[in-house]
Amino acid sequence: MDTAVNPQQIQKVFGEYFAAADIDGLLSLYRPDAIFTDPTGQPHVGDAAIRAQLQSLLDIPNVSFELRNTHSFITDRVALLHGAWKIRGGDAENEIAMNGTSIEVVEKQQDGTWLYVIDNPFGIAPEDAP
DSSP states (O other), rough: OOOOOTTTTTHHHHHHHHTTTHHHHTTEEEEEEEEEEEHHHHHHHHHHHHHHHHHHHHTSSTTEEEEEEEEEEEEEEEEEEEEEHHHHHHHTTTEEEEEEEEEEEEEEOTTSSSSEEETTOOOOOOGGOO
């Protein structure tokens, strides 16, 4: 699969790896010291912690995922991305439907690819907004 050669492309590549249930591909999009936040805002740092968070999503039966870029703020080496996403899955007894807006910080690497530094898929919780 692809690597991200521009900041907005990382969201597209993430979606491709997710659709393929490729946990190693997903992890390849994160710096080794990256931060991934869960729905409570708890940060999970590094490959093992991020793997566990992403695998829990991939383990949802019949899971599907959509992510689209809504805003991009790009400098030479760092970008702030916002995305809108939805996850659907489960079975007749336990249907799962989640929507959210993400806040993501990505950084350009020496080889020209972009990697996640911070991935906050749940953005700002409504109770934290003014």
